[in-house]
Amino acid sequence: MIKIEHMKKEYSNATPLKDVSAVINDGDVISIIGPSGTGKSTLMRCISQLEKPTAGKVFIDDVEITDPKNNIDQIRLKMGMVFQSFNLFGHLTVIENIMMAPVDLLKQPKQEAYNNAMRLLRMVGLAGKADNYPDELSGGQKQRIAIARTLAMDPDIIFLDEPTSALDPTMVGEVQSVIRDLAETGKTMMIVTHEMAFARSICNRVFYMDEGGIYEDGTPDQIFEHPLKDKTRQFVQRLKVLELKAGTKEYDFRSVVSEIEQYCRRNQVDIRLTYYIQLAYEELVQQLLISRLNTQVDVIIEYSTVEKRAVVTAKWNGPKFDIDSISDEPSFIMINGISDNISYEHKESDEQANQIVIEMSQK
Numbered sequence: 001m002i003k004i005e006h007m008k009k010e011y012s013n014a015t016p017l018k019d020v021s022a023v024i025n026d027g028d029v030i031s032i033i034g035p036s037g038t039g040k041s042t043l044m045r046c047i048s049q050l051e052k053p054t055a056g057k058v059f060i061d062d063v064e065i066t067d068p069k070n071n072i073d074q075i076r077l078k079m080g081m082v083f084q085s086f087n088l089f090g091h092l093t094v095i096e097n098i099m100m101a102p103v104d105l106l107k108q109p110k111q112e113a114y115n116n117a118m119r120l121l122r123m124v125g126l127a128g129k130a131d132n133y134p135d136e137l138s139g140g141q142k143q144r145i146a147i148a149r150t151l152a153m154d155p156d157i158i159f160l161d162e163p164t165s166a167l168d169p170t171m172v173g174e175v176q177s178v179i180r181d182l183a184e185t186g187k188t189m190m191i192v193t194h195e196m197a198f199a200r201s202i203c204n205r206v207f208y209m210d211e212g213g214i215y216e217d218g219t220p221d222q223i224f225e226h227p228l229k230d231k232t233r234q235f236v237q238r239l240k241v242l243e244l245k246a247g248t249k250e251y252d253f254r255s256v257v258s259e260i261e262q263y264c265r266r267n268q269v270d271i272r273l274t275y276y277i278q279l280a281y282e283e284l285v286q287q288l289l290i291s292r293l294n295t296q297v298d299v300i301i302e303y304s305t306v307e308k309r310a311v312v313t314a315k316w317n318g319p320k321f322d323i324d325s326i327s328d329e330p331s332f333i334m335i336n337g338i339s340d341n342i343s344y345e346h347k348e349s350d351e352q353a354n355q356i357v358i359e360m361s362q363k
């Protein structure tokens with residue numbers, strides 16, 4: 001079991017990990033997802049002690065490996081790392097690459113290390129390449145060798161940092177298939193990947209990283225189907241978000257309309273849906289709300305590039321809004337005609353108590 005307590009990692013001009021706590025159980029296969037630069041690699045490097053956290057503690061089976069008084073050489077050997085860039089030794093053959101660490105560091109007899117390396121080569125489907133040099137292999141084959149080399153140390157936990165990102169698309173599948181087999185053996189694994197379907201299919205847990213830490217930790221079903229938090233949802237549905245403020249002093253209707261147009265063009269929203277989004281904005285926000293409310297309205301436009309759906313949300317502070325007072329207006333009837341659903345909600349406790357949500361899709 002790995003326990004992380006209040007881990008922080010600070011660089012001179014970035015603090016990717018602000019305060020991370022988590023427990024990783026034996027046999028967990030954790031997919032780490034999130035936008036680039038959110039500390040996914042840093043998290044794995046700090047757990048595996050390739051880097052020293054600025055603050056906080058990491059325990060492995062109740063031994064604090066961040067405590068300099070503890071000798072962690074043995075524990076470190078039990079943590080395997082697979083990188084995007086393979087890192088094989090070019091002057092050694094495939095079998096020598098795999099045998100090196102077990103012989104040098106674990107003092108395994110050569111014959112035993114050889115037998116074990118051959119077993120692992122068969123497992124990754126490359127027994128025939130034992131005597132080749134890395135240069136003679138494709139990227140997918142190199143990465144399978146790198147995985148075999150990591151397994152030769154019989155690690156208790158394996159960290160894989162974007163193991164397929166450097167590969168030609170035709171070779172992603174063969175590497176994923178080796179990783180999938182590995183995940184099924186019950187090894188504890190953490191894997192950073194941008195391949196969402198793969199991430200989802202092999203793991204029992206997902207860390208979505210954002211805002212300096214593990215922003216949401218859940219089952220694959222939760223994270224991919226019912227995320228609890230906004231940013232997770234935006235990420236997994238690959239939502240493109242545009243936030244606008246209407247009704248302020250600087251507010252300029254024309255420039256907002258053109259901003260929406262550019263946003264739609266940038267995200268390849270189809271022409272009709274672009275028109276619907278603009279219409280929803282003009283009729284709801286401009287015609288109906290701003291004139292009545294005399295307050296700032298925050299407008300959020302979200303477009304899912306996966307589902308080709310758009311959601312326009314208008315939020316504002318103030319007393320409960322009488323939605324019936326606008327429901328007979330031609331503007332409202334028009335929005336009703338183009339949308340899949342319109343809902344109004346008033347939350348007493350919320351800062352922005354009123355909210356109208358319009359859902360639209362590419363027909």
Ligand SMILES: Nc1ncnc2c1ncn2[C@@H]1O[C@H](COP(=O)(O)OP(=O)(O)O)[C@@H](O)[C@H]1O
Pocket residue numbers: 011012013014015016035036037038039040041042043
């Ligand atoms: N060795 C380093 N020195 C300085 N800044 C770093 C270093 N490694 C990572 N960073 C910064 O920390 C942040 C997180 O990086 P990283 O963990 O690589 O993100 P991810 O893997 O999620 O893309 C980035 O802003 C990056 O520039």
Ligand SMILES: [Mg+2]
Pocket residue numbers: 040041042161192
């Ligand atoms: Mg990274």
